[in-house]
Amino acid sequence: MGLALLEGKNLLEGKKIIVTGGAGGIGSATVDEYVRQGAAVTSIDIEDEKGRAFAAEANAQGPGTCMYVHCDIAVKEEVEAAFAQAKADMGGLDVLVHCAAKMQGMNAALNYTKDDYNFIFDNDMWGTILVDQVACKLMQEYGQGIIVNYSSETALSGAPNDGLYSAAKAGVATWTRVIATEWGHAYNIRCNSVMPTIKxxxxxxxxxxxxxxxxxxxxxxxxxxxxxxxxMGDADVDIAPVMVFLACDMSQYITGQIFAINGGNTMVRG
CATH class of the missing domain: 1.20.5 (Single alpha-helices involved in coiled-coils or other helix-helix interfaces)
Incomplete structure (x- = not known):
C-alpha cells in the first residue's frame, strides 16, 4: 500500500491537515496515508472510540503525527472549537479534507419528508459549508490553503431511492466550484471535490x-x-494516494475540479 512509486519521499512533511470523518472508511485511510507521508494531522469525528483507535494506529507508524478531536460538523460552535484546537496543536492549518457525511435508508422520491430533508441537508450540505468557512478563515492568516470536499458519484448518476443524499452531494460539488473561484482570487485557496466509488x-x-x-x-x-x-475500489490503495496528490505541491495548479475515483463507473464529462 501507499505511494510505491515515490517510496522514501515524505510528500506532506510539514503540512498541517484536518480530516473530518477520520474514524473509519475513506477518512481513516486518508489519515493513515497522510501520517505515512509526514504530515501533522487532526482527525475529527463523532465516533470517539474508533477515532482515537485509528489515530493511535497512525501515530504508531509515523513519521507524521495524528491527534483526534470530537466534533459534530453540523454544529457551528463545535466546528469552531475543534478547528481552533487543531490549529493551536499543529501550529497552523494548510489543508482541510472533508470526508464526513451522513446517509439515510433508501427511500422513494415521493416519500421524503421535511424531516428527511433537514437531516441530510443539515449534515451533508450545511456541514460542508460550515467546515469550509471555518477553515477558510484560519487559512487566510497564511495566504494560501487547500480544501478537498467529498461529493458522491450519485450526484452525477441520479441514484434511484437515494434522492436527497444525491442532491446534497451535487450541491457539494457546485459549492466547491463556487469557493474555488471566490477563495482562489481572494485568498489563494485551492478547492476540489472527489466523487468516489469505494468499499x-x-x-x-x-x-x-x-x-x-x-x-x-x-x-x-x-x-x-x-x-x-x-x-468498487479500496480506500487505502485507490483513494489515499489521490488525496496525497491533492494535498501536496504536485497539484498546485489544480482547482475547481471534480475527481471521479470510481474505476470508470461514472465518467465525468466537461
Whole structure:
C-alpha cells in the first residue's frame, strides 16, 4: 500500500491537515496515508472510540503525527472549537479534507419528508459549508490553503431511492466550484471535490446481508459497470494516494475540479 512509486519521499512533511470523518472508511485511510507521508494531522469525528483507535494506529507508524478531536460538523460552535484546537496543536492549518457525511435508508422520491430533508441537508450540505468557512478563515492568516470536499458519484448518476443524499452531494460539488473561484482570487485557496466509488464499512455491511445468489448478481452488475478492477475500489490503495496528490505541491495548479475515483463507473464529462 501507499505511494510505491515515490517510496522514501515524505510528500506532506510539514503540512498541517484536518480530516473530518477520520474514524473509519475513506477518512481513516486518508489519515493513515497522510501520517505515512509526514504530515501533522487532526482527525475529527463523532465516533470517539474508533477515532482515537485509528489515530493511535497512525501515530504508531509515523513519521507524521495524528491527534483526534470530537466534533459534530453540523454544529457551528463545535466546528469552531475543534478547528481552533487543531490549529493551536499543529501550529497552523494548510489543508482541510472533508470526508464526513451522513446517509439515510433508501427511500422513494415521493416519500421524503421535511424531516428527511433537514437531516441530510443539515449534515451533508450545511456541514460542508460550515467546515469550509471555518477553515477558510484560519487559512487566510497564511495566504494560501487547500480544501478537498467529498461529493458522491450519485450526484452525477441520479441514484434511484437515494434522492436527497444525491442532491446534497451535487450541491457539494457546485459549492466547491463556487469557493474555488471566490477563495482562489481572494485568498489563494485551492478547492476540489472527489466523487468516489469505494468499499467502506457501510458497503461491507450491505453485501454481508446478501445470500450467495443475490451477491453474485450484485457482483456481476459491478463487473459490468467498472472497466477497471470490475469492482468498487479500496480506500487505502485507490483513494489515499489521490488525496496525497491533492494535498501536496504536485497539484498546485489544480482547482475547481471534480475527481471521479470510481474505476470508470461514472465518467465525468466537461
Amino acid at each position: 467502506t464499512p457501510m458497503y461491507q455491511a450491505y453485501v454481508s446481508h446478501m445470500d450467495p445468489e443475490a451477491y453474485e448478481k450484485f457482483m456481476e452488475s459491478r463487473r459490468a459497470k467498472h472497466p477497471i478492477k470490475g469492482d
